[in-house]
Structure formats: C-alpha cells, structure tokens
Amino acid sequence: MGFGPYLLLATLEGLVTAAVLSLMALGLSLVFGVMRVVNVAHGEFFMLGAVLAWYFSSLVVGDPAIGFLLALALSPLVVALIAWLSDRLVLSRLKYEPEATIVATIGLLYIIQQLALTYYGADSRPVEAPFTWRIQLPWFGYSGYKLAVIGASILLVGLTALLMMRSRIGLIMRATQYDSETAQTFGIPVRRVYSAVFALGAALAAIAAVLVVPIRQAHYLMGQEPLLLSFIVVIIGGLGSLRGTVVAAVLIGLSDGIISMFFSPTLAKMLATLLVALVLVFRPQGLFGTAAR
Amino acid sequence: MKVRLLPSPQSLLLHLAVIAALLAANWLLPEYHRGVVSRVLVLAVFAMGYNLTFGYGGLLSLGHAMFFAAGLYGAGLTIYHLDWSIWPAFGAGIGAGLLLGLVVGALALRTSGVAFMIVTLMFSQVFYLTTLYFTTYTRGEEGLILQQEVRSLEFAGATFDLSDPSTRYLAGLALFSLVLLFTLFIIRSGYGRALIAIRENDERMRMLGFNVFANRLVALAISGMICAAAGAAYAVLFGYVGSTLASTQYSILPLLWVLLGGAATTLGPLLGTLVMFYVIDIASSHTTAHLLVVGLVLIFLVLFFRRGILGTIRARWLPWLP
Amino acid sequence: MAAMTATILHTRGLSRSFGGVRAVDNVDFDLEEGEIRAIIGPNGAGKTSFVSLICGRIASDAGEVWLEGQDISQMPAHQRVRLGIGYTFQITSIFPNLTLLENVALAVQSQARTNSFLNLSSRRLNDSAHEALLRVGLGERSGELAGNLAYGHQRLLEVAMGIALKPRVLILDEPTQGLSESETQGFITLIRQIAATTTILLIEHNMDVVMALAEKITVMDQGRVLAEGTPAAIRANADVQRAYLGEQP
Numbered sequence: 001m002g003f004g005p006y007l008l009l010a011t012l013e014g015l016v017t018a019a020v021l022s023l024m025a026l027g028l029s030l031v032f033g034v035m036r037v038v039n040v041a042h043g044e045f046f047m048l049g050a051v052l053a054w055y056f057s058s059l060v061v062g063d064p065a066i067g068f069l070l071a072l073a074l075s076p077l078v079v080a081l082i083a084w085l086s087d088r089l090v091l092s093r094l095k096y097e098p099e100a101t102i103v104a105t106i107g108l109l110y111i112i113q114q115l116a117l118t119y120y121g122a123d124s125r126p127v128e129a130p131f132t133w134r135i136q137l138p139w140f141g142y143s144g145y146k147l148a149v150i151g152a153s154i155l156l157v158g159l160t161a162l163l164m165m166r167s168r169i170g171l172i173m174r175a176t177q178y179d180s181e182t183a184q185t186f187g188i189p190v191r192r193v194y195s196a197v198f199a200l201g202a203a204l205a206a207i208a209a210v211l212v213v214p215i216r217q218a219h220y221l222m223g224q225e226p227l228l229l230s231f232i233v234v235i236i237g238g239l240g241s242l243r244g245t246v247v248a249a250v251l252i253g254l255s256d257g258i259i260s261m262f263f264s265p266t267l268a269k270m271l272a273t274l275l276v277a278l279v280l281v282f283r284p285q286g287l288f289g290t291a292a293r
Numbered sequence: 294m295k296v297r298l299l300p301s302p303q304s305l306l307l308h309l310a311v312i313a314a315l316l317a318a319n320w321l322l323p324e325y326h327r328g329v330v331s332r333v334l335v336l337a338v339f340a341m342g343y344n345l346t347f348g349y350g351g352l353l354s355l356g357h358a359m360f361f362a363a364g365l366y367g368a369g370l371t372i373y374h375l376d377w378s379i380w381p382a383f384g385a386g387i388g389a390g391l392l393l394g395l396v397v398g399a400l401a402l403r404t405s406g407v408a409f410m411i412v413t414l415m416f417s418q419v420f421y422l423t424t425l426y427f428t429t430y431t432r433g434e435e436g437l438i439l440q441q442e443v444r445s446l447e448f449a450g451a452t453f454d455l456s457d458p459s460t461r462y463l464a465g466l467a468l469f470s471l472v473l474l475f476t477l478f479i480i481r482s483g484y485g486r487a488l489i490a491i492r493e494n495d496e497r498m499r500m501l502g503f504n505v506f507a508n509r510l511v512a513l514a515i516s517g518m519i520c521a522a523a524g525a526a527y528a529v530l531f532g533y534v535g536s537t538l539a540s541t542q543y544s545i546l547p548l549l550w551v552l553l554g555g556a557a558t559t560l561g562p563l564l565g566t567l568v569m570f571y572v573i574d575i576a577s578s579h580t581t582a583h584l585l586v587v588g589l590v591l592i593f594l595v596l597f598f599r600r601g602i603l604g605t606i607r608a609r610w611l612p613w614l615p
Numbered sequence: 616m617a618a619m620t621a622t623i624l625h626t627r628g629l630s631r632s633f634g635g636v637r638a639v640d641n642v643d644f645d646l647e648e649g650e651i652r653a654i655i656g657p658n659g660a661g662k663t664s665f666v667s668l669i670c671g672r673i674a675s676d677a678g679e680v681w682l683e684g685q686d687i688s689q690m691p692a693h694q695r696v697r698l699g700i701g702y703t704f705q706i707t708s709i710f711p712n713l714t715l716l717e718n719v720a721l722a723v724q725s726q727a728r729t730n731s732f733l734n735l736s737s738r739r740l741n742d743s744a745h746e747a748l749l750r751v752g753l754g755e756r757s758g759e760l761a762g763n764l765a766y767g768h769q770r771l772l773e774v775a776m777g778i779a780l781k782p783r784v785l786i787l788d789e790p791t792q793g794l795s796e797s798e799t800q801g802f803i804t805l806i807r808q809i810a811a812t813t814t815i816l817l818i819e820h821n822m823d824v825v826m827a828l829a830e831k832i833t834v835m836d837q838g839r840v841l842a843e844g845t846p847a848a849i850r851a852n853a854d855v856q857r858a859y860l861g862e863q864p
Binding site: 107 | 353355400401403404406407408410411412415416418419422423425426545548552580581582583584585587588589590591592594595596599
C-alpha cells in the first residue's frame with residue numbers, strides 16, 4: 001500500500017479516535033465548565049460504560065444489533081446514575097472545594113476500577129459490532145461500523161450543542177456556569193444542576209465507550225489512556241467551550257492516530273503530555289483561573 | 294510565650310523516643326513484620342518528603358512519584374549499568390531528585406491550585422513514560438533486579454550486606470531517623486515558619502517582603518531530594534527498580550499516607566504509611582482488588598477526617614505536637 | 616516643619632485598566648519624606664488600585680514608580696517591601712491560626728533579612744515582635760490566637776506587622792474601617808507616633824481621621840488626581856464637593 005492510501009487509513013483511524021474522544025472530552029469539559037470540578041475518575045466512567053455494554057449485550061442471544069442497542073440505551077443510564085450518586089454523596093458534601101474534590105475523585109477512580117476488577121475480572125472481553133458491513137475502497141477495505149461511529153459522534157455532539165445552546169435546560173446550565181450565585185438568586189436549583197451536569201458528563205463518556213467497545217475490547221484498565229487524552233483536549237481546547245473541545249478533539253485524535261501509525265505510541269504520548277503541561281505553565285488561557293497579575 | 298526557632302525539648306524527646314522504639318523493634322519484631330517495617334521506613338521517608346510539599350507547603354502535588362523514581366533509577370541504573378558502588382549511586386539518586394525538583398518546581402510553581410495539580414501529574418506521567426520508552430536500559434515494567442553482590446555497603450571501614458534483613462532494617466532506620474530529625478528542625482526554623490505562613494496566607498507574606506516563589510521552590514527542591522533518597526534507598530535495600538514505582542499510583546500513595554497520618558505533622562507520614570501497609574496487607578489476603586481500600590480510605594479521609602490521626606490529636610489534645 | 620524635605624516616593628504616568636475600565640489613569644504623584652498624606656475620594660475612585668500599584672500588589676500597564684531615587688517599577692512586590700514600602704490590607708489579612716507574637720515575628724524575620732535556619736537569634740525576634748505589639752497596645756495579648764481577636768484589634772495587629780517591617784513608607788488602606796469611636800481615637804494617636812519616623816500614606820473615608828492626621832490631602836476621582844492641597848484648601852474646593860456630592864443645582 002502506497003504512502004497516500006496509508007495516510008488515508010491513518011486519517012480514518014484518527015477520525016474514529018477523534019469521534020470517541022470528542023464525546024468523552026465534552027463530558028469532562030462540561031463538568032469542569034459548569035462545576036469547576038476536575039473529575040479524575042472520568043476515565044473510569046468510560047471504562048464502566050464499556051464493561052456494562054459487554055454485560056448488557058451478553059444478556060441477549062441472537063442478533064448482535066439488539067444486544068448493542070440494549071447496551072447503548074442502558075449503559076449510559078446506569079453510569080449516569082452512579083455519577084449522580086457520587087455527586088450527591090461525596091462531591092456536593094465537599095462543596096466542590098477544588099483540592100478536596102480532586103482527592104475525592106481519585107478515590108472514586110480507585111473504587112470504580114477495583115470493583116470492575118472484582119466483578120468483571122482482569123480479562124479483555126469483546127463486544128460484537130451491531131453490523132459487519134465493510135466499505136470497499138480502491139486500496140483497502142474499511143469497517144462500516146467505524147464510519148458509523150464517526151457519524152454517531154457528530155450527531156451526538158450536535159445534539160449536545162443543541163441542548164446547551166437552544167434548550168431551557170441548556171440555558172440553566174450555562175447560567176449556572178457563568179455565575180452560580182446569581183443563578184441561585186434567580187431560583188435555579190444550583191445543586192441539582194450540578195448533579196445533573198455531573199451525570200450528563202459521565203453519560204457522554206459512557207456513550208463514547210459503548211461506541212468504541214466493538215472496536216476495542218472491554219478491559220478494567222481501559223479508562224486510563226482516554227482520560228489522559230481527554231485532559232489534553234480540554235486543556236488545549238479551552239474550558240467549557242464546546243467548539244474548542246471539538247476542534248481540539250479532532251486535532252488530537254487525528255494526530256494521535258497518524259503519529260501512532262508512524263512513531264512509537266509511547267513517544268507520542270510522552271511528547272503530548274509534556275506539551276500540555278507546558279501549555280498549562282505558559283499559557284493557561286484562563287482555563288484554571290488567571291495567574292496573579 | 295515565645296517564638297522558638299528550634300524544636301522544643303519535648304518534641305525532640307518524643308522523636309528520639311520513636312526512633313529508639315524503632316531501633317529496639319529490630320530485635321523484637323518477628324521476621325515477617327520486621328521485613329514489612331523495613332519497607333515502611335523507606336516509604337515513610339518518601340511520605341515525609343511529600344509532606345514537606347503538601348502538608349507544610351500547602352501544595353497539592355499529584356506527581357511526586359517522579360522524585361521517588363528519580364532516586365530509584367538514579368541509583369539503580371548507575372549500579373546496574375555503570376557498576377557504581379552504593380555511596381556514589383546513592384548520591385546520583387539524590388542529585389537526580391534535586392535537579393528534577395528544581396526544574397519541575399521552576400515550571401510548575403508558575404501555576405497554582407488545580408493547574409498545579411494537573412501540571413505535576415503530567416510531568417510525572419512524562420517521567421513514567423520515559424522509563425517505559427527507554428526499555429532497553431530500564432526493562433520497563435519488568436524492571437531490573439540488583440543482585441545481592443552489588444548491594445554491599447562500605448561504611449566506617451566495614452562492609453555491610455544490605456540484603457541481610459537486619460542490616461537492611463537498620464539502614465532504613467538510619468535514613469528514616471535522619472530525615473525525621475531534619476524535618477523536625479527545618480519546620481521549626483525561620484524557613485519552616487515562613488513556609489507554613491505562606492501556606493496560610495501567601496498574599497500577606499508577599500506583602501511582608503517574602504519571595505513566595507523562591508521559598509516554595511526551595512521546598513520542592515528539598516522535597517525532591519528526600520523523596521529521591523527514599524527511592525535510592527528502595528533500590529539499594531530491596532534490589533528492585535521498575536516502572537510501576539514511577540506510575541501515578543506512587544503519586545497517590547504518599548498523599549494517602551500523609552493524609553491518614555496527619556498532614557503537616559512530623560510523625561504523621563510514618564503512622565499513615567504503617568497503617569495503610571497493614572490495611573492493604575490484610576485486604577490482599579481477601580481479594581486481588583485490594584487497592585479498593587485506597588479509594589475508600591481517600592474518600593473517607595476527605596469527607597470526615599481531613600486532619601488525619603495525628604492532626605486530630607494535635608488539634609484536640611496536644612497543641613505542641615510538631 | 617523641615618525646610619528641605621526630599622521626595623521619598625513618586626509616580627509618573629501610572630496607569631492600570633481592568634477590562635475596559637481605567638482604574639488608575641496616568642497619575643503623577645509626589646510624596647515627601649516624613650509627611651502624613653491622605654488619599655480620599657468617592658468609592659471606585661481608584662485609591663486602593665493606586666496604592667496597590669505603588670507597592671506592587673498588582674502590576675501596572677504603564678508608568679513609573681520611584682522610591683528614594685530608585686526606579687522600582689519593574690520590581691515584584693516582595694522586593695518593594697524589602698526596599699521599604701509597608702502595606703496594610705483594606706480587608707484585614709493576618710494569620711488567624713498563629714499567635715499575635717508569631718504574626719508579628721514574621722514581619723520581624725523579613726525585616727532582619729534572614730530566612731534561614733540559624734541566623735536570627737530567637738531573642739531578637741521575640742523582643743522586636745513584642746515591641747511592635749506594645750506600640751499598638753496589644754502587648755498583653757501576644758500569646759493569643761490572632762483569629763480570636765475582635766476585628767478592631769486585628770486591624771491593630773496589621774499595623775503592628777507594618778511597623779515591625781520598619782518601612783520607609785507605610786501605606787494604610789482604610790485602617791479605621793470597623794473601629795469604634797474610642798478605637799479610632801487611639802488609632803489617631805498611634806499614627807502620629809509612627810509618623811515621627813515613617814512617612815505615612817493613608818487611604819481613608821473617615822473625614823475626622825483625615826482632618827486630624829493629614830498634613831496634605833490628595834483627592835482622587837475616576838482614576839485621576841482631582842485635587843491636592845492642605846485640608847482647608849480641599850474642604851473649600853468646589854470640584855471636590857462636586858465629586859463627592861454630585862452636581863450642585
């Protein structure tokens with residue numbers, strides 16, 4: 001296969017990564033934007049989504065599409081519920097104080113991860129794609145499902161954007177993000193909004209996982225790398241900014257896909273992480289508050 | 294009342310008593326527990342280094358594994374590949390920790406709050422990935438084993454075999470005692486008071502003429518050195534150097550140990566490390582998912598017990614406890 | 616009145632904007648050594664912003680600050696403090712979990728230029744800190760926790776910290792706010808004492824305090840210096856009256 005087609009393949013793979021990453025980063029960005037909470041357990045919500053997808057799809061025999069649809073419907077709901085509970089029981093009690101909250105989400109990470117290890121085990125398990133149609137290009141065949149993932153992601157990101165920009169709920173969320181005190185005096189139940197946002201963020205991660213699990217397999221440690229990538233996306237793309245997150249996700253998904261095809265993935269990760277750390281040091285972009293002037 | 298620039302006789306006595314008790318334990322403890330405590334002592338040094346940054350400095354670093362690993366690999370690689378003897382290798386480890394502390398500090402201290410946490414986490418990730426990338430030298434997760442022959446120490450004219458359980462325990466205790474007393478003196482000194490005051494109100498300290506950045510940088514440099522000393526000791530006493538010890542888990546563990554024992558107390562790190570070791574030990578016998586307790590304890594601490602054991606004791610009953 | 620007094624502090628063209636608002640607009644200001652200068656003006660006039668620019672708490676957009684013939688415009692705040700500018704916060708900023716003595720001891724430690732392990736003898740530290748507390752009338756309570764103090768006393772503690780710095784210029788930002796009548800009187804006496812050895816720059820809303828203490832008054836409005844002069848001249852100044860009270864019919 002020549003260089004051109006190889007690049008095309010890498011690009012397609014990058015777009016799939018970007019698609020999944022957009023959803024996941026969106027969830028993280030939403031939570032940080034509205035609640036000012038850095039959820040280190042976000043990767044575990046992702047993993048949970050995948051593990052639950054395996055579970056629900058394994059309940060159904062026969063047409064894998066049914067199992068998949070069941071997973072797509074139920075998995076994000078369960079994850080959202082767990083997230084909602086975490087917020088009510090732990091995070092809201094901490095009054096979202098930054099340091100305490102991060103430590104709490106670290107604790108949450110360990111709990112979810114280790115419970116998955118206990119009940120799901122250490123194995124990787126596959127989930128069948130709902131359909132196995134392949135598109136035949138002149139140079140190579142490509143999975144139709146992967147293309148569907150890209151499409152689904154575009155759809156979902158669009159829906160989320162619609163929700164945030166055009167709906168009443170979205171308005172309430174944005175008002176709370178902008179000024180939670182004023183929002184409260186306007187009668188907006190800020191605590192409930194926070195719980196809802198946290199649940200929504202987790203649900204987005206779970207949906208991303210359900211979409212990706214037929215491509216990769218479900219494993220109890222699979223949340224770590226997507227978490228790192230999501231962080232990179234959110235930091236580079238800018239807080240709460242939907243557009244920034246999506247643009248950054250596409251950029252990073254593509255570059256990760258392309259770079260990983262040609263260079264060592266470890267080196268790519270190293271450089272990306274270092275780059276992001278330096279961005280935070282030298283150009284915080286008002287993401288985590290301005291440096292004292 | 295007076296402001297003292299040295300630890301009180303009471304405090305000094307307490308710390309010496311703890312060291313004496315640990316010394317006696319070398320001969321009183323059954324073999325298994327002595328082995329556990331050897332490990333605890335070295336990791337408590339790591340925790341004490343972290344405590345300086347987090348407890349006394351008020352900076353929540355999520356990346357201290359890199360300092361521990363700097364010492365671990367600094368000593369381990371020089372012994373394994375360059376055939377260095379223990380003392381120079383140990384020095385290399387500490388030097389690596391100091392250098393890393395200064396570099397990371399100079400960069401990370403330009404941020405604050407959540408950004409600081411993320412930046413330290415990321416720098417540590419880079420370090421971890423680096424140990425994986427150069428797998429030809431480090432053998433990555435599998436790691437390097439330092440054989441018994443190279444772990445012999447020349448000291449005061451005699452040769453000590455560091456793989457011998459008793460020698461190992463005493464060496465660990467020596468390092469622990471040194472760092473414990475050092476920490477005690479430094480936090481009672483003018484520098485220590487300034488650091489603590491910066492933690493309490495850095496804006497006010499700035500307007501009192503203190504260079505907040507420089508003071509914090511010094512704290513990170515010293516912290517880096519102490520954690521690296523623990524790492525180097527770990528390599529030399531337990532003979533294993535591997536990537537897992539540079540992973541994020543080893544940034545979370547010292548946070549856990551310090552929180553549990555009592556942040557900003559001198560003896561808290563030891564207590565926290567000791568308790569968690571046994572808690573995880575017991576949990577391990579029941580399940581492979583023993584890290585679950587890490588999560589549970591963290592959430593418990595942050596919700597109900599922020600001061601930790603010695604922190605609570607100090608607040609309620611013993612205000613003189615350093 | 617000294618015949619020849621030097622300018623101890625001056626600014627030229629000092630400016631700072633926040634968002635679109637010119638908080639401090641091209642201010643030229645001269646402070647003479649040994650004087651007690653009051654800065655007054657309506658809310659939002661830029662008084663606190665102005666003195667914050669002088670002591671370096673916030674960075675300026677443009678202009679210069681000179682202290683005793685030295686350009687300190689680019690220096691960070693802590694360096695300016697070391698050179699002799701003391702600042703007490705508008706909203707009390709102390710260390711509530713430390714004792715009064717420990718609070719002031721930090722200022723002494725800074726002033727003595729030592730921050731290391733063994734240099735400063737604890738006796739000198741304690742004596743100097745105690746002395747500063749005595750001057751503000753808190754000497755008896757040096758062992759108490761600062762957080763347990765009444766608000767008025769906390770403000771006195773701030774002044775004690777300021778004094779302990781042995782500054783060349785002491786900037787007091789609304790120091791009598793929240794003080795009772797008698798506390799305010801005691802405060803006026805204290806400042807007169809301090810002024811014997813230190814140049815005082817005072818932001819105040821309490822006109823009685825201003826009239827009792829100030830030798831010269833600078834009036835600010837909308838980020839600019841509106842008027843400057845003796846208390847009598849300022850009292851009679853029509854522009855000043857307008858700025859405070861709005862347009863007269």
